[in-house]
Amino acid sequence: MNLLSILGFDLVQFENFSTLAIRFAFNLAATTFVVLLYARISRKKEFYFSYFAISIAVFLLVFLLENVKIELGFALGLFAIFGIIRYRTDTIPPKEMTYLFVIIAVSVINGLSKDYFGYLELTLINILLVGVLWALEKILMLRQEDSLLIIYENIENLHKDKEKELLEDLRKRTGIKIKRYKIEKIDFLRDVAQITIVFDVNGQTTKRETKL
Template identity: 30%
Template sequence: MTELDFAFILKLFINIISIATLCYGCYYRLNKNSNVAGSFLLFGVGIFIITNLLHGVDMSMEFAFGLFAVFTMLRYRTDAISIKEMTYLFLVTAIALLTAVSRLDIVELLALNGLICFIAFIVDTRFLRSPYSTQSISYERINNIKPENSVSLIEDLRNRTGLHVVSVEIMHIDFLKDTVELNVKYLPKKTESYACEIPSESIL
């Protein structure tokens, strides 16, 4: 019983350290959303405890991923969740399940969890991320969406939003209300030193 308790505590510690590294070392480093990072950590700990306890009753790996599928279908329906947050939720769940039910030794488990965190860290570095940010905007000056007025449209958006807008994508046009939904791509202030000229064909 002592060995089982020690193994459980050790794996729980590895699980918490791995998920905390993923959530705060990778996700929070760029997104600065402590609520989501904390929720991911608690989510991972909860999955580990449930899975580890059920594993003691001859639970197979298939059952573990079936449990993961149930959690995935929930999709945190109380709030909208982005593709990036869904990806981190998947990684958190994967780490919790692997730590709880895998038969790897401690060194291999640490190496695998570390590899997952390392890949997430590399993918989210500034060298692999687009320097642009996007924003959805409802726009009422519908005459500016014509291709020949693309420069006027971008200048108007720059003046009204204060953002360094570089391109605009039309998502939806409502001629009844004379409004249009735009997806605006812009350079954040910290990278404005790399601002480029307005492209001649900025409307996609």
């Protein structure tokens, strides 16, 4: 008896299995590079699990759809369902959504391109996608602004004629290359002021408060 066949049903189809294994490795490698690139510019570790899980799920789904020849309308319907599902969490920031879209695109390409591209072309496509993402983050140095709300006690520097001294003092105390600042509130009874400083970062805008 053929151990790989029971009652006329094949337990393993080596051609499909080998294709699945190789393309799954391609997809996992590309996803890992994208997640590592994202990890270098963000500390939001909660997205790591989501990116890997969605990548694997989308890849296996589209690979199955491509192999069982499900009609296009039904396949698009499945993806429409995914499109209207929303996580019960805060709104995902634009940069995280962009990385999520790239993860899904890589998974779909690796899962559906069996009849159109060889492994060399597939490798080049994955390198191109990851390379463009790296270029946008590192070479072009796309900057975003972050803000920090601080409690400042040296209120004599708040005089209109001491704007330069105030800016230099803020930069010296925070160690941040401040672009601009805004005095939010002055408390003369406590001799403190609330100042929002704005500076360039390669990440998302957050609102924090600290005391100098």
